[in-house]
Amino acid sequence: MTRFEVVKTGANATGGQPATQRNVSHRGGEANPSAKALQDKFSSAIKRVEVIWAETVVYVDPASVHEIIMWLHDDQSQQYDFLSDVTAVEYRDAEVPIEVVWHLRSLPYRRFIRVKAQLPKGSPLEIDSVWDIYKSADWLERECYDMFGIRFRGHPDLRRILMWEQYKEGFPLRKDFPLRGRFSRSEQLRQALAQNPEARYSMEELTIADAFAELPEDMRERLGKGERTGE
Amino acid sequence: MSKRTVEVELSTSGLDAQGRPQRIPLVTNDGGAAIALQPPPGLEPDLEGEHMLINIGPQHPATHGVLRLVLELDGETVVRCIPHIGYLHCGFEKIGEYRQYNQIICWTDREDYLNSIGNNVAFALGAERLFGIEITERCKVLRVIASELSRIMSHLVWLGTFCIDIGAFTPFLWAFQRREEIYRLIEKWVGARLTTSATRVGGMAADIPSGWMDGLRQFIRTFPHTLDEIDRVLTRNAIWVGRTVGLGVMTPEEAINWGLSGPMLRASGVDYDVRKDFPYLDYETYDFEVPVGTNGDVYDRYLVRFEELRQSLRILQQAADRLPDGPVNIDDPRVILPPKSKATSEMESMIHHFKVVMEGPRPPIGESYVAVESPKGEKGYYMVSDGTAKPVRWRIRPPSFVNLAAIPKMVEGHLLSDVIAINASIDIVMGEIDR
Amino acid sequence: MGLSASTEHRTVSYAPESQEGWVTTRLDFLVNWGRANSLWPMPFGTACCAIEFMATAASDFDLARFGMERMSFSPRQADVLICAGRVPFKLAPIIRRIWQQMPQPKWAISMGACASTGGMFDNYAVVQGIDTIIPVDVYVPGCPPRPEGLIYGIRMLQEKVKNERSSDAGIRDEMEPDPSSQLYIPPSVIDELGEPFGNSVNQTRSGL
Incomplete structure (x- = not known):
């Protein structure tokens, strides 16, 4: 069996051993050096840089998200090799755009950066997928799509992950979605029980199992038009 | 001692031209015990390329909760695994x-x-x-x-x-x-x-x-x-x-x-x-x-x-x-x-x-x-x-x-x-x- | 609430002057004694309660004392469905299917607040009580119930099993849900119980 070389984190970091942050100020702390590098490299695509509670937030142009994250991942002086999280934020104020948030970590430099892209209300909620850079984005982006309805261009398999595919009530984490769902309790139960647990395979699985004929009529029709199944 | 021959269907032997399971003769004595099983020649099952779909879960003791895994198997080897989550x-x-x-x-x-x-x-x-x-x-x-x-x-x-x-x-x-x-x-x-x-x-x-x-x-x-x-x-x-x-x-x-x-x-x-x-x-x-x-x-x-x-x-x-x-x-x-x-x-x-x-x-x-x-x-x-x-x-x-x-x-x-x-x-x- | 399988009133009358029922009564006692002390559970563990269920099955509390150490992970060899944990809508058809796969006689224990009522998850995703999907015999409250609580619920179920009479015709009837809604409780009752305070998108209602 092959044994791996142990990868040490913080190999390129300066400033000695990290310590617990104390007395963090609300705004105006020291920014992550990567923010400056980003501004130099992509001057117009970087909209603004904020430091909130000692975390650097970089607001970027939605059109160049993929390029920027690719550079952060590949550049030898950045090496953001660990994608912690992909998520989205919708504010209570209906005027404020929806934000897609990437939390990136650089293990060699021990840095943390938050990249944000704003999608204005009214425009289609679409943004580039970073799946080709980080494999961990696969499920995280699917979840973001499931909960907010944000489409990630270039994702290989963008379908619902937590809710079932025939879920009709919408995207639960949007602010116009009521806490208890759009339908009445009995209607929700009726729809949930109407699913056939054995017919719920994805398209790939159905071709293996040869069970396409088992599906409900409307689903077969939609699949015939090229729609992906969920579940 | 009389012999009796019954044709039995074995699903592993494959299907005949009409799509029915092939039958093979099973020879028994009058006590009912099998004395000879004669598979017809050329009925060895051809399983090559046959992939099987196995569903594990969502209620299965080894999935630590309600995870569902759909596995495509070639024989006993996993070719592909498609997990399904969201049941909780x-x-x-x-x-x-x-x-x-x-x-x-x-x-x-x-x-x-x-x-x-x-x-x-x-x-x-x-x-x-x-x-x-x-x-x-x-x-x-x-x-x-x-x-x-x-x-x-x-x-x-x-x-x-x-x-x-x-x-x-x-x-x-x-x-x-x-x-x-x-x-x-x-x-x-x-x-x-x-x-x-x-x-x-x-x-x-x-x-x-x-x-x-x-x-x-x-x-x-x-x-x-x-x-x-x-x-x-x-x-x-x-x-x-x-x-x-x-x-x-x-x-x-x-x-x-x-x-x-x-x-x-x-x-x-x-x-x-x-x-x-x-x-x-x-x-x-x-x-x-x-x-x-x-x-x-x-x-x-x-x-x-x-x-x-x-x-x-x-x-x-x-x-x-x-x-x-x-x-x-x-x-x-x-x-x-x-x-x-x-x-x-x-x-x-x-x-x-x-x-x-x-x-x-x-x-x-x-x-x-x-x-x-x-x-x-x-x-x-x-x-x-x-x-x-x-x-x-x-x-x-x-x-x-x-x-x-x-x-x-x-x-x-x-x-x-x-x-x-x-x-x-x-x-x-x-x-x-x-x- | 539509929970009873048949409309006849079920009582067991005991008449000491008549000895006709003696044989069946003693047989009932024997059968029920055997049944009550060897209930094979089907643990439908989903969340936190499943961990307390495991603690109950482990050595400190020891379910084997009640003849229940044989976890039957196949519903076809199980007597008691123990639903431990919250049941979201996505899981609702699964638990219904498992219940239908269990052979008669069968019982169900709803363990914990979430399985019994939805608990603290009064939102779009969680079934507000599994008694809308399957008939439940014993509810064990708690979030999660302590192992002692679950054992108390099991003892209650054993009492119920011991008091059954084989002469009671309706006792093994499969309880069928209402054919139109597929529910055990009328939809209007579910709606009324499910949303006593209405539904809202307003997250800061008081403006605070």
Whole structure:
């Protein structure tokens, strides 16, 4: 069996051993050096840089998200090799755009950066997928799509992950979605029980199992038009 | 003695031209016993290229909850694995938008329920960052004790269920016996066994009762004995080694790219531990090692977690020795309730109590992402505040969700029975994956 | 609430002057004694309660004392469905299917607040009580219940099993849900119980 070389984190970091942050100020702390590098490299695509509670937030142009994250991942002086999280934020104020948030970590430099892209209300909620850079984005982006309805261009398999595919009530984490769902309790139960647990395979699985004929009529029709199944 | 010949249908022999199962003659004597089975020539089943679909779950004892795996098998080898999750999706993040910060702590218990007190600590740390609060020294040490006890509890459940999945029952009983001891300790402290809700923004729900530390020291003293026992039964056991070595290998580069964290990442040889690299609660002042594997297989994950149990005990010992006196909660009337005795006797304190409970503490506008090293990996709470008493967004970064996403890669090419071992080695908890 | 399978009133009358029922009564006693002390559970563990269920099955509390150590993970060999944990809508058809796969006689224990009522998860995703999907015999309250609580619920179920009479014709009837709604409780009752305070998108109702 092959044994791996142990990868040490913080190999390129300066400033000695990290310590617990104390007395963090609300705004105006020291920014992550990567923010400056980003501004130099992509001057117009970087909209603004904020430091909130000692975390650097970089607001970027939605059109160049993929390029920027690719550079952060590949550049030898950045090496953001660990994608912690992909998520989205919708504010209570209906005027404020929806934000897609990437939390990136650089293990060699021990840095943390938050990249944000704003999608204005009214425009289609679409943004580039970073799946080709980080494999961990696969499920995280699917979840973001499931909960907010944000489409990630270039994702290989963008379908619902937590809710079932025939879920009709919408995207639960949007602010116009009521806490208890759009339908009445009995209607929700009726729809949930109407699913056939054995017919719920994805398209790939159905071709293996040869069970396409088992599906409900409307689903077969939609699949015939090229729609992906969920579940 | 008469012979009788009956044609029987064997589905493995394939189909005839009309699509019916082929029949082969079965010759019996008059007592009914078979004396000859004559398969017609050329009926050997042709199984090449025949792939089979197997569904495991959502209700299956080896899926640790309600995970569903659909496996495409070639013979007994897994060609493809398609996981389905969401069977335990309970809308935690949506509920968080309707609750105040102190109320959300009750939900953090139920989300990764093996590590409930550790989640309380993680959430409180995130909320305190958002409020700009510095907690007291005593509270920090108490939270370290809580986190490490919870790590031991979580790893013990993992160990017990992993053993059951592979076929060893006794370590499960040993592990749960010791868990009951931790349960008793935690119950003395916060009053609940599993769903603890132990922290508050700015402190803890309660200080430890008198004499509690003796119980903890007793546990620290006796627990290594159990560990040695389990170690002796498992680590050099031929069956155990045979069923775990070389399975589900992830190289360091793959592990980082797939976003693995915690023991999964460290078993693949990456030395990333949030406690060391992005420390919180003064973890940099504790003396402990981060175990790292070099093969990235199931056996290494077992070794890494097992060593973490011992390292947690070291941290617990140091924390017990250094626990300072002093207040547990900070002195900040914005977030901390007045003492109960005053709240029921003084008007001002009662109004104060009422204001904090009904209106809730309000953080300034901002956002924070605080990650801790949970037993499963990097657990982050991302909170966005718009200045009201309830967060705009409460996001959980679930480590086992991201770890589980790599299972199709890990099980590919392994046998069906190894899928169970690989799945158990991820240490999934569905409450956290589906939220 | 539509929970009874048949409309006849079921009582057991005991008439000491008549000895006709003596044989069946003693047989009932024997059968029920055997049944009550060897209930094979089908643990439908989903969340936190499943951990307390495991603690109950482990050595400190030891379910083997009640003849229940044989966990039947196949519904076809199980007597008691123990639903431990919350049941989201996505899981609803699964638990219904498992219940239908269990052979008669069968019983169900709803363990914990979430399985019994939805508990603290009063939102879009969680079934507000599994008694809307399957018939439940014993509810164990708690979040999660302590092992002692679960054992108390099991003892209650054993009492119920011991008091059954084989002469009771309706006792093994499969309880069928209402054919139009597929529910055990009328939809109007579910709606009324499910949303006593209405439904809202307003997260800061008081403006605080």
